[in-house]
Amino acid sequence: MSFVLWIPLVGPLVFAALSLLLRGSSLRRFVGVAASSAVLVSGLFLISAVLNGDIPEGGGGILRADALSAYMLSVVGAVGLISTWGGLSSAASSRTKNAAGYEALIALFLAAMSLAVLADSIGLMWAAVEATTIATAFLVGHHRTRRSLEAAWKYVILGSVGVAIALLGIVLIYAASVGTDTPTLSWILLSQSTRGLDPALITAGGALAVLGFATKSGLAPMHSWLPDAHSQAPAPVSGLMSGVLLSVALYAILRIQSITNLVIGPEFLRTMLSIAGLLSLLVAASLLIRQRDYKRMLAYSSIEHMGLMAIGVAIGPAALPSVLLYILGHGLIKATLFVLSGRILKIEGTPVIADVRALLVRRPGLAIPWLIAMAAIVGFPPFSIFFSEVGIIMAGWSVGLGGVVGAALVLLLVIFAAFTRLTVQMTIGAPATTVPPSPQAFTPDYSTHGPILPIILALATTATIAFVAEPVGTLLLQATAVLGGTN
Amino acid sequence: MFETFFPQLIGLCTGALLLTSALMVWRHSLLASIRLLALQGVALAALVAVIGIAEGESELGLVSLLILSVKGIGLPWVLAYQSKASIKQIQESTRLNPTAALLAVTLLSILSYVVVSRVFGLGDSSTGHAAPIGLAMVLIGFLLLISRRRARSQLIGFLVLDNGIATTTFLTSGGVPILLEFAVSLDVLLVVLILHVFTGRMRTKFGGTAVDQLRELHD
Numbered sequence: 001m002s003f004v005l006w007i008p009l010v011g012p013l014v015f016a017a018l019s020l021l022l023r024g025s026s027l028r029r030f031v032g033v034a035a036s037s038a039v040l041v042s043g044l045f046l047i048s049a050v051l052n053g054d055i056p057e058g059g060g061g062i063l064r065a066d067a068l069s070a071y072m073l074s075v076v077g078a079v080g081l082i083s084t085w086g087g088l089s090s091a092a093s094s095r096t097k098n099a100a101g102y103e104a105l106i107a108l109f110l111a112a113m114s115l116a117v118l119a120d121s122i123g124l125m126w127a128a129v130e131a132t133t134i135a136t137a138f139l140v141g142h143h144r145t146r147r148s149l150e151a152a153w154k155y156v157i158l159g160s161v162g163v164a165i166a167l168l169g170i171v172l173i174y175a176a177s178v179g180t181d182t183p184t185l186s187w188i189l190l191s192q193s194t195r196g197l198d199p200a201l202i203t204a205g206g207a208l209a210v211l212g213f214a215t216k217s218g219l220a221p222m223h224s225w226l227p228d229a230h231s232q233a234p235a236p237v238s239g240l241m242s243g244v245l246l247s248v249a250l251y252a253i254l255r256i257q258s259i260t261n262l263v264i265g266p267e268f269l270r271t272m273l274s275i276a277g278l279l280s281l282l283v284a285a286s287l288l289i290r291q292r293d294y295k296r297m298l299a300y301s302s303i304e305h306m307g308l309m310a311i312g313v314a315i316g317p318a319a320l321p322s323v324l325l326y327i328l329g330h331g332l333i334k335a336t337l338f339v340l341s342g343r344i345l346k347i348e349g350t351p352v353i354a355d356v357r358a359l360l361v362r363r364p365g366l367a368i369p370w371l372i373a374m375a376a377i378v379g380f381p382p383f384s385i386f387f388s389e390v391g392i393i394m395a396g397w398s399v400g401l402g403g404v405v406g407a408a409l410v411l412l413l414v415i416f417a418a419f420t421r422l423t424v425q426m427t428i429g430a431p432a433t434t435v436p437p438s439p440q441a442f443t444p445d446y447s448t449h450g451p452i453l454p455i456i457l458a459l460a461t462t463a464t465i466a467f468v469a470e471p472v473g474t475l476l477l478q479a480t481a482v483l484g485g486t487n
Numbered sequence: 488m489f490e491t492f493f494p495q496l497i498g499l500c501t502g503a504l505l506l507t508s509a510l511m512v513w514r515h516s517l518l519a520s521i522r523l524l525a526l527q528g529v530a531l532a533a534l535v536a537v538i539g540i541a542e543g544e545s546e547l548g549l550v551s552l553l554i555l556s557v558k559g560i561g562l563p564w565v566l567a568y569q570s571k572a573s574i575k576q577i578q579e580s581t582r583l584n585p586t587a588a589l590l591a592v593t594l595l596s597i598l599s600y601v602v603v604s605r606v607f608g609l610g611d612s613s614t615g616h617a618a619p620i621g622l623a624m625v626l627i628g629f630l631l632l633i634s635r636r637r638a639r640s641q642l643i644g645f646l647v648l649d650n651g652i653a654t655t656t657f658l659t660s661g662g663v664p665i666l667l668e669f670a671v672s673l674d675v676l677l678v679v680l681i682l683h684v685f686t687g688r689m690r691t692k693f694g695g696t697a698v699d700q701l702r703e704l705h706d
Contacts, residue, residue: 123663127670134674137681146692150701153638153685160678161632161645167671168625168652175659185664200607228704287706296706 002058004045005065008073008114011038016107019100029094031103032084032236035110040077046070050478051471057120064120064188067478071324072117072251078461079243079331080110085454086339087236102142102234109135109240113248122209122259123185125252126163126170129216132245133159139237140229151225151232158225159216166212166252172205173197173259190259191484197263206260210253210269217249218306220279227287230299231351235342238295239335242302247327250309254320257313258483266316273314274404280307281411288418293351295341297422298334301377304415305330305385311408312392315399320483321476322391325466329384332458333376340370343449353422358431363445367427369455374423376462378416383459384466493541494613500534501617503527504654505596508627508647512588512634517577520643521567527650528558535657538614542661550668554653557672562646562679566639583634591630599623618658624651638686638696642679649675 012035019031046065049056056065065073084106093099112135116128133156141152170185176197177183177190184190190197215222230238257269284304291297305326312323344366348356359367376383389412396405448455465472507527511520532555539547567574581588599622603609609616628648635641653671656663663671686696693700 121664121667123667124670127667127674130674130678134677134681137678137685141685141688144688147703149685149688149692150704153682153689153698153701154704156678156682156685157632157641157645161648164645164648164652168655171652171656171660171663174656174663178660183660185667198607204606227706232704291706 001045001049001054001056002063004042004049005056005058005063005118007042008039008077008118009063009111011035011042012107012111012114016104016111019103019107022100024095026091026094028099028103029089029091032106032110033081033088035107036077036080036084038077039110039114040074040081043070043074043077047074047471047475051475061120061186062124063118065118066482067475068251068254068324068482069117071475071479072248072327073114075247075328075331076110076113076117076244078328079335080240082332082335082454082458083236083239083243083339085451086336087234087239087342088451098142102139105135105139106237106240109139113244116248117251120187121185122170122173122187122190122252122255125187125255126167129166129213129249129252130160130163132248133163133216136233136237136241136245140233142234142237143232145232148232151228155225155229158222162212162215162222164212165215166209169205169207169209169212169256172201172208173256176201176205187255187259191262199264202260202263203268206256206264206269207272209256210272213249213252213256214276214310217246217253217310218280218303219276219310220283220303220307221276223280223283223303226303227296227299230302230338231293231295235338235345238298238342239338242299242338243331243335246302246306247309247331250306250313250327253310254313254483261484270314270316270401273310274401277307277310277314278404278407278411280304280310281408281415285411285414285418288415288422291418291422292353294353294356294422294426295338295345295351297353297419298337298341301415301419302330302334304412305334305377308389308392308408308412311396311401311404312388314404315392315395315401317480317483318399319392319395320480321473322388322395324476324479325384325472326388326392328465329376329388329462332462333373333383333385336369336373336455336458337377339450339455340366340373344370347449353426356426358429359427361429361444362431363447365446365448369448369452369459371423371427372459373455374419376459378419379412382464382466383462385462387466489540493537496537497534497613497617500530500537501620501654501658503530504534504650505620505623508624508651509589509592511643511647512592512627512631513585515579515581515585516575517579517637517639518567518574520579520640521563524566524643524646525559525563527647528560528563529555531650531653532559534654535662538657538661544661546665547662550662550665553668553672557676558646558650558653561676565679565683566642568683577637577639579635579637579640581634581636588630588634592627595626595630596623599626614658614661618655621651621653621655621658624648624654627651636697636699638682638689638698641698642682642686645682646675646679 112131119125218226312319535551600619603619631644
């Protein structure tokens, strides 16, 4: 079974090489889809192995797939598939030289994220997270405009400085393990309770590592790169970054937390993550109310959801199954929304909300999936985000963090109102009367302007997954148990 | 024989690291900063070699060579990749005047001594006593990142920060596993190359490399 661990790493690399070799072929545009499928299929294989009680290891213990890793790998694959399939470029545009680099970098990005979730060493996990910054730097600056260059510069500087702080934290954690018999960065060894790690070093190291990875996962107050990068990157890249890159950074926080919890107890990181989570919700709420750009609106929505997930992580084992389900639901829906926003931007030619009016009358083919996905992202049932949010809030009450989840609930209501207003502004209403009235203005456009199947798949999955107790529920509980939670 | 020299050699290397960081804050010429960065890389490689000899680990010799080639030669060469004549002209206009900046460096160094001795204790080894230097370099790197306006000067700030992390690593734990060391070096090298490409694009799009011009995106 251990060879499956190598597929999500080697597969995308092979496809990346193919993308560079397939000169002038339109097959090149399927590279991203193929790479994501490879990741998804191996993720599902690993899940089935884990559910059978097996924990595949590979590369002499470098790679390891427990329930949490297998689940995260599948999420990376699924969100990657939706983003790349939904944002499939046309055959003509995929023949350019630019497209080769683009597809190759997407595949590299997927490989780096897969390595981050499969690595057993937290050092290797760090290197993989940093590699995601490297792979996405040119993707954010892909359009080569002044704005995208600005976004890319901020992203790389803030991202690498943040991740450098995480490295300092990991180095201190390693220094703590040097005092014991076997110095190690292996996550599985560090999270054995009997090691006697130095509490002062673990506190400082854990705090710095969480701070660093929080930068990468877009938590306030280190979020300022996120709206710029998400709004300037091509739509599939925004979908991937928002849908899984942020969650992969959150996964790193989960792993670090499970080490610090054993040595210094949960209180310290709980305070830190609660503050960061509430601050993220506050930033998102205040900037969503007056938002003018719909891609930036989606970016702030990611900050909001990451904030709530951080609160879930702060709450601990009781909320973790909800957080993990949240990662999948948010990833799929956000990828769908970014793909759709890319299509709207292409057709309408403007990212400004006020300029896109009456979409439901003019372009129902785009407006209907957009409305459904919007309903899912603000947390309407039956979509899984609703159940995750309820789960986190209930768990918060049960462990005595009522104040934190109460404040979060108020901010969520503000965000809900802001979202509803902006969505209504974009979709509902009568089209503006043009003078002279053009004949096209009143022929509704039913075209979806791109593949509709990935969007249907994403929406259907999120609408049903919360009701599937077996094997989803079992898997989530196993993944929580991996992190030291008994629940 | 070596045992008597060891604390002095550690002191010499870490002193050179701190001194080059402080001088980088003081000097405004880009070329001078790049040369200081190269010197810092060499000092870091020397530090690793000294620790390697003291602990008798041949692996650290390899790491020392890696650091010498990446931080001492490779990265400064990438940064200075331009004709000598034009690079000499580039002067940084910082947000802080030199006196205030040097004062800030002093305060940051004191702060890191206080933090490290209070939180972890300095221990009784000579490397433990030098450990605050690493944190001081990280903080000085932040100062450079915040106070500089030019793209390449910010990049130098990032590299000082990274050198600070590496210094902390070697002084507190005698180095991380070599696989991670390779990965870190590769990542830093790639980040610098990417930012270098972006600097070039910035020059063609904006007609300069002052980061202050990047203010079109906001809410």
